[in-house]
Amino acid sequence: MEMKPRTVGKVAVLAIEGRFDASTAPPVQHWLEQVTANPGARVLVDLSETTFVDSTALATLVSAMKRCQQVQGEFALCGLRRPVLMIFELTRLDKAFNIFVDSDHALAVLSA
Amino acid sequence: MLVSLLSSQYDRIQALAEAWLAQGAQAFGIFERGRALAYWPSGQRLLPADLSAPIHYYDQIVGELRLSGIRHKVAQQRLQADASMIGYILQLEYELQCVTADLVTSQDQQLALYRLTQAMRDLVTIRETLATVVSEGQRMLKGRGGFATYVPTQGGDPLVVQSAETSLNTETIWRLFWQLQTADRPLLLNDSDSDLLRPPGVHNLLLIPIRVRGMVVASLGIMNRAEGFGTPELKLGRAIADQASAQIERILLYQEMVEQARLRSEMDLARRVQTDLLPRTLPEVSGLDIFAYSRPALQVGGDFFDFINLPNHPFIFTIGDVSGKGVSAALLMSMTRTALHSKAQFMPSPTPALVMRQSNEDLYNDFTRIGVFATVFVGQYDAEQRAITYANAGHAPVIYRPYNGRAELLLADNTAIGILPTNHFQNRSLKMAAGDVLVIATDGFSDARNEHDEMFGIERLLIAIDELADRSAREIADALFNVVDRFSAGHPQDDDQTLIVLKGVAP
Numbered sequence: 001m002e003m004k005p006r007t008v009g010k011v012a013v014l015a016i017e018g019r020f021d022a023s024t025a026p027p028v029q030h031w032l033e034q035v036t037a038n039p040g041a042r043v044l045v046d047l048s049e050t051t052f053v054d055s056t057a058l059a060t061l062v063s064a065m066k067r068c069q070q071v072q073g074e075f076a077l078c079g080l081r082r083p084v085l086m087i088f089e090l091t092r093l094d095k096a097f098n099i100f101v102d103s104d105h106a107l108a109v110l111s112a
Numbered sequence: 113m114l115v116s117l118l119s120s121q122y123d124r125i126q127a128l129a130e131a132w133l134a135q136g137a138q139a140f141g142i143f144e145r146g147r148a149l150a151y152w153p154s155g156q157r158l159l160p161a162d163l164s165a166p167i168h169y170y171d172q173i174v175g176e177l178r179l180s181g182i183r184h185k186v187a188q189q190r191l192q193a194d195a196s197m198i199g200y201i202l203q204l205e206y207e208l209q210c211v212t213a214d215l216v217t218s219q220d221q222q223l224a225l226y227r228l229t230q231a232m233r234d235l236v237t238i239r240e241t242l243a244t245v246v247s248e249g250q251r252m253l254k255g256r257g258g259f260a261t262y263v264p265t266q267g268g269d270p271l272v273v274q275s276a277e278t279s280l281n282t283e284t285i286w287r288l289f290w291q292l293q294t295a296d297r298p299l300l301l302n303d304s305d306s307d308l309l310r311p312p313g314v315h316n317l318l319l320i321p322i323r324v325r326g327m328v329v330a331s332l333g334i335m336n337r338a339e340g341f342g343t344p345e346l347k348l349g350r351a352i353a354d355q356a357s358a359q360i361e362r363i364l365l366y367q368e369m370v371e372q373a374r375l376r377s378e379m380d381l382a383r384r385v386q387t388d389l390l391p392r393t394l395p396e397v398s399g400l401d402i403f404a405y406s407r408p409a410l411q412v413g414g415d416f417f418d419f420i421n422l423p424n425h426p427f428i429f430t431i432g433d434v435s436g437k438g439v440s441a442a443l444l445m446s447m448t449r450t451a452l453h454s455k456a457q458f459m460p461s462p463t464p465a466l467v468m469r470q471s472n473e474d475l476y477n478d479f480t481r482i483g484v485f486a487t488v489f490v491g492q493y494d495a496e497q498r499a500i501t502y503a504n505a506g507h508a509p510v511i512y513r514p515y516n517g518r519a520e521l522l523l524a525d526n527t528a529i530g531i532l533p534t535n536h537f538q539n540r541s542l543k544m545a546a547g548d549v550l551v552i553a554t555d556g557f558s559d560a561r562n563e564h565d566e567m568f569g570i571e572r573l574l575i576a577i578d579e580l581a582d583r584s585a586r587e588i589a590d591a592l593f594n595v596v597d598r599f600s601a602g603h604p605q606d607d608d609q610t611l612i613v614l615k616g617v618a619p
Contacts, residue, residue: 021606022411022437029483052567054559054607055413055487059435062531063483083567090508091487092527 003027011042011110013103017049022056032064041073042110046103048079053087065097074098078106114144114167114175117202125150128194138181142167142198144174163188165195169202221348224252225355232359238262241363242273245332245356250275252352253318253345255334260322261289262330262360278335284311285333292319293328298349302340316340320353324360332356378439382412385442386608389449395421395429399495399619400544403585404431406610407556407593414441414486415554415608416449420456427495428456428467431612432488432507432529433554440482448486448529451475456490464490464503465537472505472529472537479530487528489552491614493544498616500544503537505529509558509570511577515547515616519577521570548616549581549588556609557592563602572599585613 001024004015012035016028035043045061047053061077068075078100080088088094100106118125129140129152139159141151148158161178165188168174177195179187228248235241242260250258257278262271272282288311292299299319301310310317318341322330332353337345386408394402404417414434421427430452434444451474455467467490479485487507491500504510506528513519525538542550553573560568576595580588589611596609 052559055433055435055485055555056437059484062485063480066480090523091506092524093506093531096527096531 003031005031008107009111011044011107013044013046013107015046015049019052020047020050020057021052021054025056025060028057029060029063032060033067036064036067036071036073036075039071039073041068041071041075043068043073043075044103044106044110045075045077046079046106047077047084048081048102050081050084053084058087058091058093062093062096074110076100076106076110078103113169113202114142114149117198117205118142118150120205121201122150125198126152132179132182135187136182137179137187139179141178143176143178149175163191165192167195167202168199169206174199174202217344221252221351224248225351228252228352228355229359232355235359236363236366238360238363239271239273241356241359242271242330245352246273246275249332249334249349249352250277253334253341253349254337254339255318256336256338257313258332258334259285260330260332260356261285263289265325265327265329280311280313287311288317288319288333289331292321292331296321296328298346300341300346318345318349320346320349322353322357322360324357324364330356330360379410379412382439382442383408385439385446386412386415389446390417391419395419395427397421397427397493397495399498399617400427400493401585401615401617402429402612403589404429404610404612405589405593406608407605408608409556409605411437411606412439412442413437413556413608414445414448414484415556415610416445417610417612418449418453420453422457425457426462427493428462428464428490429493429612429614430456430488430490431552431554431610432486433556433608433610434486435484441484444479444482444484444486447478448475448488452488452490462492463539464492464501465539468503468505468526468529468537469535472532472535475529476533485528485530487524491550491552495619498544500542500550500614501539502542503539505535505537506531507552508555509551509553509573511551511553511570511573512542513549513551513577513581514543515545515581519549519574519581521574544614544616546616546618547581549577550614551577551588551592551611553592553611554608556605556607557596557611559607560596560600560609561603561606562600568596568599585615588615589613 001018001020006013014031035041065075076098079102132140139156141148159180161180162183163179164176166173166176177191179191232241232244242262246258246260259274259278272285301317303315315336317333317335319331319333321328322332390406406415414436417431419429432448434441434448451471455470456462488505489507489510491502493500504524505526506524510522511519512522526535558568558570576592580591
């Protein structure tokens with residue numbers, strides 16, 4: 001797993017490459033905790049290069065989303081590949097998250 | 113010098129004197145700085161010397177032999193030979209003394225090293241070890257100051273220990289240590305070195321690397337030795353560093369063993385929480401053939417299943433998976449199971465959606481604080497209708513296979529417990545006539561991987577269930593565990609694998 005954080009305008013973006021699971025979640029969680037601490041935080045997690053997510057990874061994303069809500073911020077995901085999207089659909093997390101097809105669409109909305 | 117030789121070899125030198133007297137000499141004496149140390153015949157007053165021969169000791173003259181009464185050339189030659197022989201014996205005696213002194217020193221050092229090993233044997237912390245090495249090293253190397261450093265390789269704070277007499281600032285010590293690590297060999301500073309090299313207060317210094325598992329992780333510095341540092345001190349310093357290295361390695365091994373034992377007992381605890389809290393017997397429900405089993409992974413996850421089967425109460429079953437691993441997942445699993453159980457048991461007219469909604473409200477705040485969620489499936493059997501009503505909070509895979517149809521995946525209607533503060537769960541219904549099969553598994557099945565990193569997936573589960581549908585609930589479950597085991601052969605089980613199999617049978 002590799003993490004590629006960047007900032008686009010006011011949006012903190014994290015691209016996660018490879019397997020995102022219990023063994024690789026801690027650094028992602030650490031990054032998310034930092035960026036979701038600011039009031040009005042805008043956070044985008046780019047999963048276009050993510051090959052697998054497990055329940056610990058999902059829990060990490062859910063916590064970040066909840067923290068964003070608490071600070072009146074926005075949290076979104078983008079670029080989910082078919083197998084990853086299926087995990088979101090099976091667990092009905094597609095209903096809970098703001099999901100965009102790619103980072104361009106997501107950034108257009110989050111930057112507004 | 114000659115005096116000590118005379119006292120140890122008096123008989124032999126007297127034999128020389130007697131030989132000269134027998135040959136006609138009037139007197140024979142051995143002199144140091146013009147003074148007679150011994151003179152024969154004894155009691156004789158000193159006569160003027162006719163012949164003399166200097167006694168050489170290395171390059172200097174330390175005395176002479178004098179002879180009276182003979183003066184021919186052959187006698188002079190013989191006298192000189194005697195003087196040379198005495199000089200040579202003097203040298204041998206000196207060398208013997210040196211070797212003896214070296215032997216004693218080396219014995220002392222061995223003894224000191226042995227004492228050091230003994231002293232360190234019972235130390236269980238690296239700080240104590242460093243303190244002992246500094247004080248013993250300072251004593252053995254006759255330094256007037258000393259320090260030691262240690263940098264843990266796996267987290268933790270670096271350590272500096274100084275002897276009571278030393279007051280270097282720690283920044284200086286660390287600079288010396290990094291210098292040592294880069295050079296990867298002992299660092300020797302002597303009074304003759306420029307002041308630029310020597311930190312303030314350091315006249316001379318011997319800094320020796322302490323290697324553990326091939327890496328320079330620590331150092332021992334001894335400083336301000338009156339005579340400066342040379343090769344013997346370097347050798348002894350290295351021997352002390354070797355002892356320290358062995359002791360640090362022992363301590364690290366011990367700490368690792370303790371840590372492993374702690375992890376093992378934590379994992380055992382998690383596994384016990386998980387397996388001991390699950391139902392031990394299968395419920396007997398008219399019209400249903402039921403089997404359930406949970407197999408925890410090495411790193412225990414948060415899977416559970418549960419049955420509520422009481423007289424005058426609908427039969428309710430739950431299965432779920434709390435995110436996370438280890439003890440925390442096991443504890444949260446028991447909390448979730450209990451919340452669901454009490455709702456299902458004590459609600460006046462429970463339905464799966466109601467049980468789910470109330471449990472979500474109960475657990476939401478705690479789950480949010482901890483940052484977890486739980487996928488849950490709750491089912492309730494209606495014996496009259498021969499149907500199962502269920503609500504599914506993000507749980508997968510759930511597979512239904514009607515008696516005369518194909519296995520199909522039932523998607524959840526709602527997100528997992530702990531994600532939304534209020535969640536409007538829906539009840540769904542399934543026919544459960546004879547031959548209909550419902551399998552609710554956890555993602556430990558669908559996400560199981562083989563050695564090529566492929567996932568077992570849902571398609572393989574659907575195919576297997578189609579093939580197994582005519583067997584009993586237990587046989588279906590056993591076969592599914594076998595199929596997934598065969599698939600993932602050679603790859604360890606990453607996550608708990610839990611399933612409930614229900615099959616409609618004639619009541």
